[in-house]
Structures are given as structure tokens and as C-alpha cells.
Amino acid sequence: MELNGSPPFSVREHTAGAGYEDLAASGSAIVQGDAHRILAALPDGIAQTVVTSPPYWSLRDYGIEGQLGLEASVHEFVEALAGLFDEVRRVLVPDGTLWLNIGDSYTSGNRGWRAPDRKNVARAMGTRPPTPEGLKPKDLIGVPWRLAFALQERGWYLRSDLVWNKPNAQPESVGDRPTRSHEYLFLLSRGERYRYDVDAVRGPNGRRLRSVWDLNTQAVRESAGHFATFPESLAERCILLGSREGDLVLDPFLGSGTTAVAAARRGRRFLGLELNPDYVRMAASRIRAS
Ligand SMILES: C[S@@+](CC[C@H](N)C(=O)[O-])C[C@H]1O[C@@H](n2cnc3c(N)ncnc32)[C@H](O)[C@@H]1O
Secondary structure: OEOOOOOOEEEEEOOOOOOOOHHHHOOEEEEEOOHHHHHHHOOOOOEEEEEEOOOOOOOOOOOOOOOOOOOOOHHHHHHHHHHHHHHHHHHEEEEEEEEEEEOOOEOOOOOOOEOOOOOOHHHOEOOOOOOOOOOOOOOEOOHHHHHHHHHHHOOOEEEEEEEEEOOOOOOOOOOOOOOOOEEEEEEEEOOOOOOOOOOOOEOHHHOEOOOEEEOOOOOOHHHOOOOOOOOHHHHHHHHHHHOOOOOEEEEOOOOOOHHHHHHHHOOOEEEEEEOOHHHHHHHHHHHHHO
């Protein structure tokens, strides 16, 4: 389906045997289906940069079969994601980069379920996995670093950890630790040399960008709290640093479409993969509206 507006993009459903050669040179698309399967069908070396936020482990049930994030153990979760990111590395150009945002979580303290949260409906979980081996109830799991080390072992260059500081973070009711107001973002590259436009984004007084980014969270009206979205400002920075106009920007976990919106605004092409058809529709209408 071709949609009106600039730039044009197609919305497709993944089918076995589908080829995506057309995306190597031109066009943008959203593909509905399982990210790992779609990635495996993509040609080598088509994306300049990847900006993405995978489902967080054990935090949200998006209510759809095949979703990542509900694995019984954190080890299985990290393995599943690391395997998927092997394919991501293959579809990157040799000087391509991956900007990976991933949230952390705490062990459940042996609670087997999480009650619905009115502000954030997707946080209600029917089941929660047991405390991972080697950890205690209430431990911070350290998911981002576990994943970062797994990717490093599989060949990625881990170039930077970035702290996304959220000045407008939601208060927490917990009284025995500081309120969590940051998330990690990792810059990983496929090779030792990679595209990083140091002048594309500057900090205050024109100085070079530092590794703590203060960016307010941004509610996506259409998502009604279903998403752990990152703000467009975050996606935009990564896109400007890691690509040129006309390059293809990939997000294998498109969600509400933030990466695609930011890419289109900045004259890049985008390829967004998303399992949930409702979110595909939401992303398509957000891109059109922007
Ligand atoms: C953290 S959200 C991404 C949010 C996105 N960055 C945004 O700004 O809206 C993760 C997304 O991954 C999707 N997802 C989960 N498992 C998937 C799979 N196997 N293949 C493709 N998408 C999947 C979920 O439906 C969800 O939309």
C-alpha cells in the first residue's frame, strides 16, 4: 500500500519467502511480523544505522503471540535478543551503527504477578518469572549491561554507554532507594571504523556531545500508555550522528513509530518492523500526521 505524503512509504505484512531487495536502494516501509524472521529475509548491508528499544524483560505484556520479553529467565531473554542482533549486524553497512535503548528491572521479590497500573495499562502482567538464579528478591537485574556484554562477545564493538537522564521522570512510591530517572543507551558498531558525525549534534556552547543526555520523556497520545516509547528528540540525535540524508534507518521494534517519524523528518528513509498490527497502524498514522 502506498500512502500519500512525503516521503512515501509502504506498509506490508511479512510472508514466508518475501524479499526486500527494493529497500536496498530506495523507499521506506513498515513491515508487520516477527522481527527476527523479517531480519533473516533482509539483504545484507542495507541499513546505515539502527535505532531501537526492544521490549524490556518481564516488564510489559503487549498481549500478542511471539512477543519478546516474556522469556522464563533473563538469560533466555538476553540470548534471544543477542541472536536477533546477529541479523541486525548483517543488515548493517560495514560502517553502520546500532543505538540500543534498553530498560532495567528488579526481581519481583517473589510476587508472582503485578497488579494493573491505571496510568500504564501494559504494565499489568499475568505472570512474572521467578527471581533469576544468582540474584535475590529486590535485586536490580542489570539487563542493559548483560545484553551489552553478550553483544560484545558476539562481535559488536561496544563504543559508548549513554545515560538518558529524564528530568521529568515519574515519581516512584518506593522508599528504600533513589527514584530511578535514567535509562541506558548503547552505541555499538559493526566494525572498528564507523560513521559518527561528531558535528551533527552539539552540546551547550557548541561543545562536543557528552555521554549524559537530558531529554524529557514524551507521551505518545495514540498509545494510551501502552508503550515504553523513547522521545523523538532521542531518536533524532542518533539518526543525525549515525546517518546521512537518504540513508536507511532501521528499527526492528518500531512500536508507535518514533524512529520512523524522526527519520522522515530528517530526510532519511526508514524500515520499521513490528509484530502487533494495531501498533503498525498507529505508527503509520503518526508518520503520516508528522
Ligand atoms: C519498547 S517497545 C518500542 C517502542 C518504540 N521505541 C516507540 O518509541 O514507540 C517494543 C515493541 O516491540 C514489539 N515487539 C515485541 N516482540 C516483537 C517481535 N518478536 N517482533 C517485532 N516486534 C516485537 C512490541 O509490540 C513493542 O511495540
